[in-house]
Amino acid sequence: MLQTFQATPVASVIFALTIGMSLFVFSNPHWFGRLMLHPHTIHRDRSRFYTILTSGLIHKDWMHLLFNMMTFYYFGFSLESMFVQFSGAAGHLYFALLYLLSLVLSDVPTILQHRNSIGYYSLGASGAICAVLFSFILFQPKAMLGLFMIIPMPAYLFALLFLGYCVWASKKANDGINHDAHLYGALTGIALTLLLYPWSIRHFIGQF
Structure with missing residues (x-):
């Protein structure tokens, strides 16, 4: 565990803090209202801007937390390691910027x-x-991902299906899920990565 923290300190802190904050609100549900994102309140009261960050540290329930943290565990730690490989110690800062800005x-x-x-x-x-x-x-367009954690497919195909679904769901779905955040988060991740590593687009294309 110490070795993981030393190699990927930013991902480790995000992982631990998100789990810790989510468990806290599960046990203290009156805190949900203080930490959740409420656009109407932000529009009327600029002092509530902090909820843009705090809402990203808490989750609705165990399944919501488990799914997000499993995804982060598999890809967040690997991505921070990649950034360090590309940029040395500055890679930790770049990973933190990508996560927080997104x-x-x-x-x-x-x-x-x-x-x-x-x-x-x-x-x-x-x-x-x-x-x-x-x-x-x-960076890894041909890595095998599992759709619904079951159906294997290359990462680039998953990305296309995911973006298409987000566009459709943001217009049609009424499931209580913020599909816009998924869509714009994905697009922000791509944009910031291209700003940090402009060569990544050539690398991506070169994989095919």
């Missing part, structure tokens, strides 16, 4: 779209985790 930017469209929706709330790290996943895919 967490914030993936929620901006939601805040704008639902600023007048009194009953709309959002929480979870999905936007930032989608950014991590899609950044990983730029």
Whole structure:
């Protein structure tokens, strides 16, 4: 465990903090209202901007937390290691920037779209985790991923299906899931990775 922390300190802290904060609100549900993203409140009260970050540290229930943390475990630690391989110690900072900026930017469209929706709330790290996943895919497009954790497929095909589903679901689905955060998180992850490592697009294309 110490070796993992030394090699990937940013991913380790994010992983531990997200699990810890989520377990805290599970045991203290009155904190959900203080930490969740509520676009209407943010629009009216700028002091609530902190919930853009805190909402990404808590989850609705055990299944929501488990799915996100499994995804982060498999791809977040690997991505930070890649960034360190590419950039040395600065790679830790780059990974932290990608995660935090994606967490914030993936929620901006939601805040704008639902600023007048009194009953709309959002929480979870999905936007930032989608950014991590899609950044990983730029470097490893042929890695085998499991659709629904079962059906194996190459990462690039998963990415296409995922983006298509997010676009459809954001317009049609009524399942209480913030599909816009998934979509914009994925796109933010790609954009930030290209800014940090412009050569990654050539690398991605060269894999085919």
